[in-house]
Amino acid sequence: MDDTSTARPAAGAVVVAVDGPSGSGKSSVCRRVAAALGLAYLDTGAMYRAATWWCLERGVDLADRDAVTAAVRAMPLEVGLDPRAPTFTVDGTDVAAAIRTTAISSVVSQVATNLEARADLGERQRAVIAAEQGPDGWSGGRGVVVEGRDITTVIAPAADVRILLTASEQARLARRALEVHGSADGASLAATRDQVVRRDAQDSTVVDFLTAADGVVTVDSSDLDLAQTVEAVLAVVRDVTGR
Template sequence: MDGGNSGGRINVAIDGPAGAGKSTVARRVAEQLGYIYIDTGAMYRAVALAANRAGISPGDADRLAELVKTIDIALEPGADGQTVWLGGENVTAAIRTREVTLKVSEIASHEAVRMRLVEMQRKLAASKGVVMDGRDIGTHVLPDAEVKVFLVASVKVRALRRYQELSESELVPIEQLEQEIAERDRSDESRDISPLIRAKDAEVLDSTDLTIDQVVEHILDVCRTKTAEAK
């Protein structure tokens, strides 16, 4: 693949807080455009899973720095969404457990972890034609992305979405999820390394009262305009 404008392809950055619907929206946008979807949250979750299996505490910066030096994470598009591989093992379901969810924010706050994963993410996006979602894509990972969206939703709606995703064995009161999401927002917004912040040139899109289809269609409209400009 060539560099430059790569035949009119662009890069799309979708940022926002936990539970705003970034992954679902980004995956659908990528499918519609024929682009590659890169779920950066899944990459951090894979690190959290690897750390958990190795008995590394989320606060142990030194051991986490060693872990990410050799970690092997691969993302593959599949019929049912993205497949996540860790060292050749399919961990797509394993990284979505509540145990991983509760640890991933602290693990993602370490500079060595973020630097390694950002390096991997930038390589994946170098040839254009990717839709990447996360918390610092538009500000830090892909600051030159042609389309930047900051997707938000109320804490109540985000908690309800998370509740609906939980398996029966993981069910907790929705009030607890609201508390955890609000705490995750505080953690993501206040961390020193690549905090959750809207890029100055990102469009804020509130999905509280919108359907997934409406959000996807809006972003596609913006992408079509930018793609026409890039040609």
């Protein structure tokens, strides 16, 4: 489908919530699912990355939890919800590329494990989800696909569809190595391990995104390519919502 405006209108707003560890394919899969369904798309992990960028730009010590919380609360973040071209702008600066650098990846967990900062960003995420269920949202009331690490349990536990998208550690490392380094050889896998394994270990101290909560459907993408994983997620949406 080449234009989300041609997607079949839903009978009512649908919220699809997807959790999962690093490298499971959440962002790539959810963007395509949202586009196929004509829904808005929100990458909550990118919000934490944007918050990290904002703190570093302002010279905030990430170890100073109070200072980080204050900075995050003041962050003028704008998020574009078009799944074909999502945007992240902070104080007028396009940070979409900057927040994907290794420099941000290596320290974002310091913000993501700050409970007060999480609370602020969580409220922003809930506001987006609520807006997309009304006529004034980007989707025109069709709904939203939202992905991250605590979406099915903390941010949107009442979502129409809740999915844990997971994969084996080996598969996740290989995917992230290809994404970041362009190859999955031994050196690339070693260089990527910190971003995947360490971040998951750190972030799991404040939220459980490694096991499915009650009512959450697990989709294991270890042996699936991108297209197959997208179809698997769409199949869950169809099964749960009939759409």
